[in-house]
Amino acid sequence: MEKLAVIALGGNAITRGDEKGTIEEQYKNSSDTIRNLIYLIKDGYNLVLSHGNGPQVGNILLRNDAGEEIYDIPQMPLDICVADSQGGIGYMLEKMLRNILKEEGIDREVVTIVTQVVVSKDDPAFENYTKRVGKLYSKERADEMAAKKGWVFKANSKNDDKWRRVVPSPEPKEIMNERIIKDLVNSGVIVIASGGGGIPVYYDEKGMLQALEAVIDKDAASSLLASRIGADEFYILTDVPYVYANYGTPQQKIMEFLNKEKITQMIDKGEFGEGSMLPKIKSALRFVENGGQKSVITEASKLEDRKFGSRITLN
Amino acid sequence: MEKLAVIALGGNAITRGDEKGTIEEQYKNSSDTIRNLIYLIKDGYNLVLSHGNGPQVGNILLRNDAGEEIYDIPQMPLDICVADSQGGIGYMLEKMLRNILKEEGIDREVVTIVTQVVVSKDDPAFENYTKRVGKLYSKERADEMAAKKGWVFKANSKNDDKWRRVVPSPEPKEIMNERIIKDLVNSGVIVIASGGGGIPVYYDEKGMLQALEAVIDKDAASSLLASRIGADEFYILTDVPYVYANYGTPQQKIMEFLNKEKITQMIDKGEFGEGSMLPKIKSALRFVENGGQKSVITEASKLEDRKFGSRITLN
Numbered sequence: 001m002e003k004l005a006v007i008a009l010g011g012n013a014i015t016r017g018d019e020k021g022t023i024e025e026q027y028k029n030s031s032d033t034i035r036n037l038i039y040l041i042k043d044g045y046n047l048v049l050s051h052g053n054g055p056q057v058g059n060i061l062l063r064n065d066a067g068e069e070i071y072d073i074p075q076m077p078l079d080i081c082v083a084d085s086q087g088g089i090g091y092m093l094e095k096m097l098r099n100i101l102k103e104e105g106i107d108r109e110v111v112t113i114v115t116q117v118v119v120s121k122d123d124p125a126f127e128n129y130t131k132r133v134g135k136l137y138s139k140e141r142a143d144e145m146a147a148k149k150g151w152v153f154k155a156n157s158k159n160d161d162k163w164r165r166v167v168p169s170p171e172p173k174e175i176m177n178e179r180i181i182k183d184l185v186n187s188g189v190i191v192i193a194s195g196g197g198g199i200p201v202y203y204d205e206k207g208m209l210q211a212l213e214a215v216i217d218k219d220a221a222s223s224l225l226a227s228r229i230g231a232d233e234f235y236i237l238t239d240v241p242y243v244y245a246n247y248g249t250p251q252q253k254i255m256e257f258l259n260k261e262k263i264t265q266m267i268d269k270g271e272f273g274e275g276s277m278l279p280k281i282k283s284a285l286r287f288v289e290n291g292g293q294k295s296v297i298t299e300a301s302k303l304e305d306r307k308f309g310s311r312i313t314l315n
Numbered sequence: 316m317e318k319l320a321v322i323a324l325g326g327n328a329i330t331r332g333d334e335k336g337t338i339e340e341q342y343k344n345s346s347d348t349i350r351n352l353i354y355l356i357k358d359g360y361n362l363v364l365s366h367g368n369g370p371q372v373g374n375i376l377l378r379n380d381a382g383e384e385i386y387d388i389p390q391m392p393l394d395i396c397v398a399d400s401q402g403g404i405g406y407m408l409e410k411m412l413r414n415i416l417k418e419e420g421i422d423r424e425v426v427t428i429v430t431q432v433v434v435s436k437d438d439p440a441f442e443n444y445t446k447r448v449g450k451l452y453s454k455e456r457a458d459e460m461a462a463k464k465g466w467v468f469k470a471n472s473k474n475d476d477k478w479r480r481v482v483p484s485p486e487p488k489e490i491m492n493e494r495i496i497k498d499l500v501n502s503g504v505i506v507i508a509s510g511g512g513g514i515p516v517y518y519d520e521k522g523m524l525q526a527l528e529a530v531i532d533k534d535a536a537s538s539l540l541a542s543r544i545g546a547d548e549f550y551i552l553t554d555v556p557y558v559y560a561n562y563g564t565p566q567q568k569i570m571e572f573l574n575k576e577k578i579t580q581m582i583d584k585g586e587f588g589e590g591s592m593l594p595k596i597k598s599a600l601r602f603v604e605n606g607g608q609k610s611v612i613t614e615a616s617k618l619e620d621r622k623f624g625s626r627i628t629l630n
Contacts, residue, residue, distance in 0.1 A: 022389040059388050060378075060399070066385040067378030071450070074337040080403045084375070087402020088395045090429045091514050099523045111492050114405045114427035135386070177426050180504065189495065199406050208414045 011052030053196030117198025326367030432513025
């Protein structure tokens with residue numbers, strides 16, 4: 001039985017929070033994660049792989065800053081940095097997946113597509129910048145960069161005088177090349193696409209594509225991609241095996257099955273963290289609302305067991 | 316009459332030698348170059364676009380160096396830097412081409428594929444490192460980096476005490492995903508692939524793909540790609556309109572038509588610069604030796620005229 005699934009890997013599947021992000025660490029983590037995809041592939045799934053890029057694009061931004069400081073090399077805008085990260089991460093995942101497929105004696109092609117994702121210039125996100133990117137600056141330096149580059153800064157926390165650049169995080173509206181991705185994946189090719197939420201672009205009043213200094217949530221973009229290519233299932237791989245009720249309390253409880261009604265209740269009760277589980281839950285729900293069979297939120301190591309993770313359906 | 320052509324853009328089509336490489340400069344140059352492709356597209360050509368990445372990957376390497384120095388961020392190996400540059404440049408070219416196609420009212424899809432290129436570990440290039448990459452170092456710092464990272468350095472010139480990292484430049488043997496590229500381009504999609512000569516990899520004794528600290532000549536990789544997908548024509552776009560005999564002398568002469576015999580004579584006479592026209596001529600000749608109809612070496616602005624540039628055929 002051939003099924004089409006989109007798998008969204010978290011950025012921590014590549015660089016863990018406690019690591020510096022050496023290439024050896026990145027290969028080790030990615031390899032551990034990707035090896036688990038074999039279970040789905042052996043079950044006959046066609047796969048699209050998307051991935052986060054938080055730690056990687058963070059480092060690329062820092063390198064841009066350092067390169068300007070030491071060598072006076074012009075900094076690249078955020079969209080180019082996201083595109084760079086799609087190239088580097090996509091290549092690393094593709095190579096690793098090719099090797100694991102060969103070890104397993106499975107004959108499947110793998111291709112990485114640099115993916116633009118279209119947002120609306122009228123998105124309310126452009127009124128309220130929420131996504132922190134890049135390095136911490138002193139107030140003085142932040143003011144200087146704001147004047148020079150038009151960047152917007154917010155205080156990092158109440159406890160220090162550090163400032164961090166914030167950018168908008170608009171909703172994805174269109175995945176570029178979805179037709180090509182769909183055809184490739186339905187012919188059995190494993191496609192790596194929409195890395196880091198996609199490279200954010202918008203159509204101007206003349207219908208021309210323009211770059212944006214923004215970051216699109218990778219689970220939101222992956223959910224849209226999954227819907228647009230008619231995927232049956234959507235997997236969000238993260239660092240917990242399940243979604244929990246009363247997370248982090250003595251009453252913590254595994255939620256093995258979730259539907260729209262239950263999720264709505266839990267969101268209303270404020271059960272999910274703004275920067276962590278909430279966007280994942282919303283993207284998982286969006287996929288089944290758009291006609292997908294089920295979404296799954298779990299960690300990669302649980303893919304071996306065919307009854308794993310939190311399964312999310314409409315009803 | 317539908318024809319399939321591979322077009323290789325020089326790195327200077329994106330960042331000119333006298334520029335710092337700001338994003339505005341890169342868009343301006345790329346746009347000027349890409350606008351000329353419309354002539355081929357209107358003539359019914361199917362196109363694969365490849366591109367150099369010299370100035371861009373040079374900056375990425377410098378940023379890696381600076382990021383390590385200021386923020387202690389681990390440097391990425393050369394293969395990841397090439398992959399990053401494929402993402403950033405590919406995205407920029409794709410977006411620009413999409414806009415120009417829209418302006419012209421031409422309905423064509425454009426897709427950018429992150430491309431690995433396989434070389435042989437037995438390539439003689441691994442005995443003699445020739446390709447200079449990255450920044451200039453003092454002797455002391457070069458020795459330090461050589462000890463720390465195993466990099467190889469050569470003196471930059473006889474006149475200063477600056478040292479530069481050198482890497483091997485092996486022959487491309489296999490373009491990954493050539494089947495997918497061929498199918499896409501034959502269905503009318505414009506494919507951007509094999510940027511910067513491709514990400515260099517090799518198969519180890521177990522048949523596993525391994526990364527390499529190397530740089531593949533972009534014209535050699537593009538020539539191989541053109542042959543493997545059965546292209547009719549192969550274009551190398553550079554900063555001169557023609558190949559010349561007696562270049563730079565009072566006897567300089569435009570070579571409008573060249574064949575294998577003539578090229579062999581001229582190579583034997585040492586007519587072509589090692590780091591400039593020679594690799595282009597060799598890649599152009601290789602394509603027609605492998606069965607291609609013709610290669611063309613010219614500058615982008617000459618594409619408007621249908622009888623342009625130096626045309627290279629076998630006989």
